[in-house]
Amino acid sequence: MTARRITDTVWAVGGSSGPERTSDHDGIQYLLWDGTDGLLIDVGTGLGADAWLANVGEVCADATPFGAFVSHYHADHAGGAAAAMHAGIDVYAGSVTAAALATADEQATSLERARRAGVYPEDYRLAAAPDVRILPDASALTIGSFTVTVLDAPGHCDGHLVFLVDHYGRRSLFSGDTLFSGGRVSIQAIPDCRLDLYSDTVRGLAELEVDELFPGHGEPVLADASVDIARAAESFRRLVPPPNILTA
Template sequence: MYLVIDDEEKITLIDTGHDAHRTYLVKYIENLGMKGTDISRVILTHIHVDHSGGLAWFVDKFNPEVHVFETDADAIENGDMRMTLASMFKGSFDKTRVDVRLKTGEKLGMGKYSFKVLHTPGHSSGSICLWDEKAKVLISGDTVFADGSFGRTDFPSGNLGELINSLNSLAELDAEVLLPGHMRWVTGDATKHLKMSAKYIKMLM
C-alpha cells in the first residue's frame, strides 16, 4: 500500500492490502496527524486479493472514491472469487462499488504529482502502473519489482507474452523511483531495474 498526500491533506491510497494490513495503515495515518476519513480516493493496481482484499472495508468505513481499471471493475463489483484469487488465498472477497473505471493514458492529479495510468497486462489482464513523468516515479503493482524481478504469470488471466511487452515498454521510461507491490523499493536508478526485468524475463522463453 502506498499513500500519496496532496496539498489539501487528502490521501490517495494505492492498493488496500488484505485484513492484516488495514489496522496498521490506519494507525500509520493517525501518526501522521490525519484520519482515515482523509482517504478521499483509492486506486487499485490490480484485483488480486493481497492488493484489493481490504477495499470493501475502506469503502464502508471512510467512503473514498474507488478507481479501478475498466476491465477489472466488474470483478470487484461482483466479488469474483477466481479473478481476485480469493478462493486460492483467503477464502473470501467482499464485493464493493467502483466509482471510476480507469482507462490507459488517463492522468490522475495528486497535489504536486500527476500520475498517468499505464495498462501493463501480463501478471493479470487488468494490471496497471502509475507513472509520474516529471517526478520520475513509477508505482508498479505486481508487474515489475526491484532487482530484475517481475510478477508471475500463472494466475487466471496472466500471460507471459503480454508481460514481456509490458516490461519492454516500462524499460523505456526514464525512472528514478520504483515503488512495487512487493519486496524493496528503489530510489535513484529505477530505470536500471526496469531494464534488468525486461532482460531477465526473456530467459523464460
C-alpha cells in the same frame, strides 16, 4: 503499528512486515502525501483494514486523501476495497478489476485457487465492492502537487495497472506486482498470467526513464530504477523470463 516514511512524500501504510505491518497477507499499501493532498495505492486484503486506516490517519490527520487507486484484483492488493469505501475513501481501478470486485468474483481473481494453495486463510472471502470507479488507461490526473498517469500493464494478471507519478522533477513507478527490485517479476500458475503480454508491458515501461520504483512487495528502488526495469526488459527481449520474485 505505524506508518513508515520512505521518502519526503511516500509512506508505507500497510503490508506484511515492518512497522507498518497490517496483515501477513497484505501487499504494500502506499500513501503519497504532500502535506495537503495525496493518494493511496492499493488497499490490502481487508484483514488489516483498521490498522491500515489508522496509519493513514497518522499521516494525514483530519485530511482525506483524494482516493485509493488499485493496481489489480488479487486479494492482497484489492480485497480491502470495501473497507476503504466504508471509511469514506473513494476507490478507483481499471474496468477489469472493478467488474471483479463488484461481484466479489473469486474465480476471476484467482482467490479460490490461492486459498486452496494455502496463500490465504480458509475462512477468508473477498468482500464485494460494487462502487469502484473506473480509471481509463493513459489518463493523467493532477492530485495536489502530483501528476499521476495510469498505464495499462497486463501480464502478471489481466487488468493490471501501474501508476507513473511525476513530482518536482522526480518520476516514480508504483508497479503493483509487475516489477520488483533487481528486475524481478511475478509469474504465477494462474489462468491470466500471460508471458507475451508481460514482455510487452515491461519493455514498454523500460522506455519511461523512471527514477524510483515502488513495488507491491519487497523493498523500493530509490535511485536509478530504470536500471532494474531495463534488466527485466532485456531478459524478455531474449525471450527468457526474468527472475521470479516467488522463487528468487
